[in-house]
Amino acid sequence: MKKQSVPLFDPGAIPDNLCPIATDYSRMLPGDWRSQRPVVDRRKCVKCAVCWLYCPVQCVVERAGWFDMNLATCKGCGICAQECPHGAIAMIDEED
Numbered sequence: 001m002k003k004q005s006v007p008l009f010d011p012g013a014i015p016d017n018l019c020p021i022a023t024d025y026s027r028m029l030p031g032d033w034r035s036q037r038p039v040v041d042r043r044k045c046v047k048c049a050v051c052w053l054y055c056p057v058q059c060v061v062e063r064a065g066w067f068d069m070n071l072a073t074c075k076g077c078g079i080c081a082q083e084c085p086h087g088a089i090a091m092i093d094e095e096d
């Protein structure tokens with residue numbers, strides 16, 4: 001019996017704007033799919049920067065009197081709320 005030939009993978013045949021594994025590239029930030037977001041109580045925040053230290057994606061930003069989160073890149077993991085020693089961060093549902 002004659003063996004069937006299998007076509008070899010030719011990376012040069014894939015257009016530059018297509019990923020060979022998925023389909024095509026689309027820009028998506030965590031703020032587009034997050035289910036919860038952190039809200040800082042400015043009266044409780046003492047600017048200790050613990051949230052800044054623990055945030056895994058470095059989206060905590062310093063304001064004049066408190067620390068805030070960049071909600072475009074925050075993924076809603078809640079670590080900052082867990083670690084804040086002053087209970088200044090609450091996680092709320094995105095629908096609220």
Ligand code: SF4
Pocket residue numbers: 040044045046047048049050051052066067083084085086087088089
């Ligand atoms: S950990 Fe809490 S108290 Fe400290 S800077 Fe962050 S929000 Fe403010």
Ligand code: SF4
Pocket residue numbers: 037038054055056057058059060069073074075076077078079080081
């Ligand atoms: S919820 Fe997670 S990603 Fe968002 S600011 Fe807090 S630690 Fe960072």
